[in-house]
Amino acid sequence: MTDSISSVLSQIRAYQSQLGQASRTGDVARGDAIQGLRGLQEPDKAGATGAPSFTETLRNAINGVSEAQAKSGELQAAFERGDPGADLARVMVASQQAQVAFRATVEVRNRMVQAYQDVMNMPL
Structure with missing residues (x-):
């Protein structure tokens, strides 16, 4: 992402x-x-x-969220180990980026589910 x-x-x-x-x-x-x-x-x-198709776009977005979460986890672990390259500011920024990306993905999922339900409830 x-x-x-x-x-x-x-x-x-x-x-x-x-x-x-x-x-x-x-x-x-x-x-x-x-x-x-x-x-x-x-x-x-x-x-x-x-x-790219919708499927590719969605797959890339989910992979981006996964990468952001993995990067955040790695920085948190490095900070806990006392690694000098992982300062608190970088850890917090990476954590917030991962959180925002995840929330956006959840919101997209919720809207897609709502759209699917609206289509399924349409009268024929």
Whole structure:
């Protein structure tokens, strides 16, 4: 999950820098200047957009949560052993990241279950 957040942040920064360069040179940024959106806007020309499926996205998110929890556990154990590389601030930040990621995953699960129940209760 941390990798996906970092990826999104880096894309946003790249888009901001592209817009900043275009405004400094006097060029007007076009709506299709962002390459990531071009495939979404023109699916018939691009064919498959190359975006991961819902299953892959969900699997990657769950793996990210698992990795965050494992990293948090490793840092906690290192702090308990007195390892100088594991200070309290890093341990607490990793613990909070794992906790937030887990809560977000639980919320997504709850909403998916609710959506499934709503679909199953629809009259035919």
